[in-house]
Amino acid sequence: MSKIIIMGCGAAPGVPSVAGGWGNCNPDNPKNIRRRAGTYIEANNAKILIDTSPDIRTQLLDNAIRYIDGVLYTHSHADHLHGIDDLRDLNRLSGHPLDIYATADTAAVIRQRFPYLVVEKNHINNPMFRPSMIINEIEDGKSFYIKNLKITPITLTGHPVHSTGYIFNDGEIVYIADCKGISETGLAQIKQRPQLLVLPLTTPEGQTTHMGLDKLLEYVNIIKPYKTIINHMAIECDYDAINALTPFDVMPAYDNMAVDV
DSSP states (O other): OOEEEEEEOBOTTOBSBTTTBTTTSOTTOGGGOBOBOEEEEEETTEEEEEOOOTTHHHHHHHTTOOOOSEEEOOOOOHHHHTTGGGGHHHHHHHSSOEEEEEEHHHHHHHHHHOGGGBOOTTOOOOTTTOOOEEEEEEOTTOOEEETTEEEEEEEEESOSSOEEEEEEGGGTEEEOOSOSEEOHHHHHTOOSOOSEEEEEEESTTOBTTBOOHHHHHHHHHHHOOSOEEEEEEOTTOOHHHHHHTSOTTEEEOOTTEEEEO
């Protein structure tokens, strides 16, 4: 059995946000409290993170995560990347560098913003002073393995920077990050009916570079997963309001939501 934890389901400002407060979200519903996006997946003996938000320290603590086999990055925006320095404690616990996986453009940003943490294989780890990350460059459409888990990166469209989705075990789990749409070549990589599909919303109406609820539900009808989780929601997305607009097998996420697959 596989497991996924949505450690943070919020968009870049989180909920409540400094500028907008609670927005449309009911402050009395704890499911409306959202940290920035971060996900943990455990499958086929592999334990991985997707992205490292600025809230990663509390996310790891809340879910008692002390070891991972690697980190998959979807894109280089700060709310998905800038918690990377807090991975040093995972270095400290394991005693060795940590593999991270990103497409060439995202990897280039990591090297430019965080040059001090990039090391080569067989580096002697010293996490008292800095984290130690080994960058593995990946290509959309080319599968790779972490332990026994097959991972296929796919191209997402319409986002200001290159954004990558991930298909696990040919479609058992499909994780879509920030985007306006999913490429046709990406959709073709889904070889089976997914047990779980994760899709981003941000706002119900959508934005220039993010899909809205209508487009999200259109992809649900195209992909036909058994269950869909709505992720990456901003202050415009009240939990109960979004839940009322979706079918029974499509549900909004909340922080630390755990799903067995």
